[in-house]
Amino acid sequence: MAIRRFLFASTSRRTPRARLVAALTVLTVVLAGCASTDRGDSSGGAAQDGALKVQIMSTSSTFTDLPTLVIEARDYFAKVGLDATVKHGAGNASLITQTVISGDADVGTSGTGALYNAYAEGMTDLVSLGTTNRSITFGLALSQDTIDTLAERGVTPESPVRDRVRALRGLDLAASPQGSTGNSYLRIMLSEHGVDPDRDVTIIPNNDATAQIASTRQGRTDGFAQSFPRVNFPEAEGWGGLWLNWAVDLPKLLPLASHDYYTTRSWLSKNPEAAKRVMQAMWLAHRDLQNPTAELREEVRKLPDFTDLNKDAFKAGWELAVGAYKGAKPLTTKQMFDNQASLVNADRDKPLRFGFEDIYDLSAAEAAQP
Secondary structure, X not given: OOOOXXXXXXXXXXXXXXXXXXXXXXXXHHXXXXXXXXXXXXXXXXXXXXXXXXXXXXXXXXXXXXXXXXXXXXXXXXXXXXXXXXXXXXOOHHHHHHHHHHOOOXXXXXXXXXXXXXXXXXXXXXXXXXXXXXXXXXXXXXXXXXXXXXXXXXXXXXXXXXXXXXXXXXXXXEEOOOOOHHHHHHHHHHHHOOOOOOOOOEXXXXXXXXXXXXXXXXXXXXXEEEEOOHHHHHHHHOOEEEEEEHHHHOHHHOOOOOEEEEEEHHHHXXXXXXXXXXXXXXXXXXXXXXXXXXXXXXXXXXXXXXXXXXHHHHHHHHHHHHHHHOOOOOOOOXXXXXXXXXXXXXXXXXOXXXXXXXXXXXXXXXXXXX
């Protein structure tokens, strides 16, 4: 498998050596899974039944990209004429952009911050097809001991958001590494209410969501910032609870392009029909999420990544997440781009210099619109 050996930083603050070591460590693991797949005819080629082949790389299964889960649950890729292979599990969104750049995936779906940072670092062949999530289906959970301690100080999960954020001073919070979308959410929430994310709290970076949860459950950290339904585990299992819900508690950033489908311009130019069909499936998923029935919820829950999940955690996360998709469409707007760019710039030494039309090509999404 030929892979170009250029790597970029999720944030410009890391040294080149640190960027290289961090990226290579995880990239090796992610791409190892791709190596076993025959890529000879995977990029838009036709399968025996006439379906167009496409490989999609995604982050681990959460409700930040619920439309893709709906697509998988209802087999929409096949129904629009695609022979799609969807791989989940990349713990860092920047690794997905690398997989797309290298050609080891045709389409990536991840937090948009990684896409913008990659483009800013010179990977201008990347192009977004549209947005899967225009909200922030993310939260902060605390251990029960921490919640009880804060209650003694007069702050509870029902207190105003300003009080709940300020009560976090002095706590140890697990989150994804700096430069990631999740880390940016946490930092901007803290800063918005006068809490210095570098001095007033200790943010412990960890790419492994399971390890973040375990550290809080075991008392090594006071809480963790994660997407739904992971952040619902503590309450469902009786050892903690949800403290902040970004979709509700941080509305000034909305709407934003928080999660995108993207590819390279070279792949898009060679495979316009495959790109159109990918976005047709996305439109179908968004349609279903306008009326998120119990039947749909159970279909998603039967996906392999959720079958062994605590049912109460899944249901709670679902109820919090589906509201974020009400009225949503895959067509990204300039306002969504501007809000996401502001979020990315909050964590960069040098602001983004490109515009909406530089990184978005919505032709496939527009052609696929019902």
